[in-house]
Amino acid sequence: MAGLSAPKQKISALIITYNEMGYIEKCIDSITFADEIIVxxxxxxxxxxxxxxSHPNVKVIQKPFENFTAQKNFALKQAENDWVLFVDADEIVGHKLQNEIVQTVNDPNALEAYWFYRKFMFQNRPLHFSGWQxxxxxxxxxxxKVKYTNTKLVHETLEVDGSSGVFKEKLIHYCYKNYQEYKSKMLHYGYLKAKEKFDNGVSFNYLNLLIKPxxxxxxxxxVRLGFLDFQKGITICYLDALSVLERYRKLKQMHRSAVIKINLFMPASPEAR
Structure with missing residues (x-):
């Protein structure tokens, strides 16, 4: 009927988690404007x-971790609504960003997807540089209109059938809780990157092991001005480099294990009998 406004667009908020107490609570509180929250x-x-x-506004499903892409694609299938907001458990959606999200999805000229910039927090202090700006x-x-590509196991890529816009407001990302937690995360990312390369047939060479980290x-x-973050910058840049070192260490181990398996199952030549 003429004069009636369009119905409000509903939003599904999605999160994947593993041992996130201390941050997941604030994350959930910041996305309660969504029509459903699935974790x-x-x-x-x-x-x-x-x-x-026990949270009244959350539907939680347990699924053993395979890789980030698989977890996110699984979560995506659970969403009831077409508009999806995907956040990490250590991210917070501020009030201004909440308003921008709601206004965007209810805009009849809305695009198919939107990029968010992130404000990185080193514990409770902002990290301004160090490659993350x-x-x-x-x-x-x-x-x-989207799907997560299966070619990446970490830092997954979203394939969009259509156009993407960029939001003005930033997500707040508590990337660094403490040294050991961040180190463990970077080593895990290194392993997943190594597996991704190995599965895609990338060979190991010592030059990468020496130069890339x-x-x-x-x-x-x-180059990315990490020194302006002072001690925070040294810590973040070192641990990010450690992740790259771990990537090539693990890639070396994977290729060595593959060679051993081939040799074990290769039939002996007649001369060796």
Whole structure:
């Protein structure tokens, strides 16, 4: 009928988690404006699952972790609404960003997907440089127009059938809780990157092992102005370089294990009998 406004567009907020107590609470509080909140938990052991299970506004599903792309594609299938907001458990959607999201999805000229820039927090202090100042991710999109590509196991890529816009307001990302937690995360990312390369047939060479981690530190600390973050910058740039070192260490191990398996199952030549 003429004069009636269009119905309000509904939003599904999605999160994947593993041992996120201390941050997941603030994340959930910041997305309660969504019409549904779905969390896929990778068998947390720190009380994350129990907290989510008792939350009246959250639907939580446990699924063993395979890789980030698989977890996110699974979560995407659970969403009832076409508009999806995907956030990490250590991210917070501020009030201004909440308003921008709601206004965007209800705009009849809305695009298919939107990039979010992120404000990185080192514990409770902002990290201004160190390679993260231009980091952005697809966070809001139409479920019917996207999929996560299976070619990446970490830092997954969203394929969009259509156009993407960029939000003005930033997500707040508490990337660094403490040294050991961030180190463990970077080592895990290194392993997943190594597996991704191995599965895609990338061979190992010692030159990458020697040069790539050093370049990563130099690039983030000098070129990307990590030194302006002072001690925070040294810590972040070192641990990011350590992740690259771990990537090539693990790639070396994977190729060595593959060679051993081939030799074990290769039939002996007649001369060796």
């Amino acid at each position: 896929v938990d990778s068998l947390s052991t720190d009380g994350t699952f129990e907290y989510l299970q 231009t980091d952005k991710n697809h966070r809001l999109f139409r479920k019917s 050093t370049w990563k530190f130099f690039y983030n600390f000098i």
